[in-house]
Amino acid sequence: MESDAPGPSRVRTRRAVLRAGALTAAAGLLAGCRADPAPTATDPATGAVKALLEARSAAVLAKDKPAFLAAVDPAEPGFLARQEELFAVLAALPLASWRETVESFDGTLARVRTAHSYAGFDTAEVVRTAYLRVGPSGLTGDGGDGHADDPQIWSRGPVTAVRGESCLVVGAGPLDQVAAGLDRAAPAVTAVVGRDWARKAVALVPVDGEHARALAGDRDLAEIAALAAAPQNADGSPPPARILVSPEAWPRLSALGRRVVLTHELTHIAVDAASDTTTPLWLVEGFADYVGYLDSGAADRAAAAELAREVKAGKLPSALPGHDAFAGSSPRLSQSYQEAWLACRMIAETHGRDKLVALYRAARTRPEQDALRDVLGTADIVPAWRSYLRAHLS
Numbered sequence: 542m543e544s545d546a547p548g549p550s551r552v553r554t555r556r557a558v559l560r561a562g563a564l565t566a567a568a569g570l571l572a573g574c575r576a577d578p579a580p581t582a583t584d585p586a587t588g589a590v591k592a593l594l595e596a597r598s599a600a601v602l603a604k605d606k607p608a609f610l611a612a613v614d615p616a617e618p619g620f621l622a623r624q625e626e627l628f629a630v631l632a633a634l635p636l637a638s639w640r641e642t643v644e645s646f647d648g649t650l651a652r653v654r655t656a657h658s659y660a661g662f663d664t665a666e667v668v669r670t671a672y673l674r675v676g677p678s679g680l681t682g683d684g685g686d687g688h689a690d691d692p693q694i695w696s697r698g699p700v701t702a703v704r705g706e707s708c709l710v711v712g713a714g715p716l717d718q719v720a721a722g723l724d725r726a727a728p729a730v731t732a733v734v735g736r737d738w739a740r741k742a743v744a745l746v747p748v749d750g751e752h753a754r755a756l757a758g759d760r761d762l763a764e765i766a767a768l769a770a771a772p773q774n775a776d777g778s779p780p781p782a783r784i785l786v787s788p789e790a791w792p793r794l795s796a797l798g799r800r801v802v803l804t805h806e807l808t809h810i811a812v813d814a815a816s817d818t819t820t821p822l823w824l825v826e827g828f829a830d831y832v833g834y835l836d837s838g839a840a841d842r843a844a845a846a847e848l849a850r851e852v853k854a855g856k857l858p859s860a861l862p863g864h865d866a867f868a869g870s871s872p873r874l875s876q877s878y879q880e881a882w883l884a885c886r887m888i889a890e891t892h893g894r895d896k897l898v899a900l901y902r903a904a905r906t907r908p909e910q911d912a913l914r915d916v917l918g919t920a921d922i923v924p925a926w927r928s929y930l931r932a933h934l935s
């Protein structure tokens with residue numbers, strides 16, 4: 542069911558940002574990596590696997606299928622077929638880099654670090670852990686039980702890539718729609734935050750809900766339209782950010798909902814929200830919704846329906862929503878987003894949009910109260926915000 546504005550009758554268009562450290566599963570893997578012995582240059586078996594994977598990595602970038610498959614033991618037809626599929630997927634992606642390096646090798650099982658980046662988009666690599674079985678005649682299989690690879694966008698079947706003017710969208714499903722939406726969103730984001738960001742982003746559209754959950758670090762995306770995340774790299778290096786589109790929620794969004802969601806997420810990307818652990822969440826989410834709803838034509842009472850219901854009943858919030866108010870389990874999650882959105886819009890309307898942007902930048906480097914006082918001249922915006930809510934929602 543669709544409506545013209547994000548509201549209670551439809552999927553919650555939660556537009557989350559997954560901040561640094563949120564991916565406990567990935568953090569665990571990182572800890573695991575460190576406990577493993579490092580490969581030694583003097584170990585001839587490890588050296589042979591290393592050479593095999595180097596040749597295979599070069600074959601991916603050269604799109605040389607015979608060279609890629611030459612690493613696979615021909616006596617393993619099932620694995621060979623899966624590797625042919627993997628090659629077809631990788632060959633269709635605009636990879637700037639692809640590296641498989643041996644992290645450890647026990648004589649039969651290699652723990653491998655895979656790194657990749659997309660040409661024209663990434664300045665950092667995505668680094669994940671994978672496992673390969675190795676026999677005397679080459680690669681014989683995946684890790685198997687207890688040695689699952691970290692999830693990738695291609696882990697669950699064929700994916701393709703669509704390149705827009707401002708985006709690369711990789712996955713399965715409505716790639717063209719997402720690309721068109723991001724291309725439309727990019728100038729809207731730049732109009733508010735300025736040109737000092739990459740002005741492009743990579744979005745992933747997973748195959749299904751289970752795949753989305755795996756890519757989101759075991760976070761359920763069924764009720765979340767999309768999120769901006771920079772899942773931790775397996776080697777601890779700085780990861781590139783991605784917009785993850787929920788394949789379950791996306792089809793249930795209206796055209797307006799999709800526009801708001803993509804602009805919201807792209808705003809998170811533009812201000813690097815995924816690596817920001819300082820800025821208060823009301824400002825992070827409220828700012829992204831401020832840009833998302835800007836010039837959208839959405840009516841306040843529809844876009845903030847849950848909060849409007851409370852305000853009409855005479856229930857005004859007494860404080861800006863805190864960190865916990867944005868947890869998936871928060872009973873007033875929708876209201877928290879709406880409160881944050883309208884707080885940011887009030888700041889922009891009262892003090893000017895530039896002040897809102899300046900406040901966002903200031904809050905990243907100093908305590909919230911200091912940032913408010915320094916930029917707006919007052920640390921207490923709550924009374925003005927309550928009046929604003931009453932004026933717009935009751």
Ligand SMILES: [Zn+2]
Pocket residue numbers: 556557558805809825826829
């Ligand atoms: Zn968000």
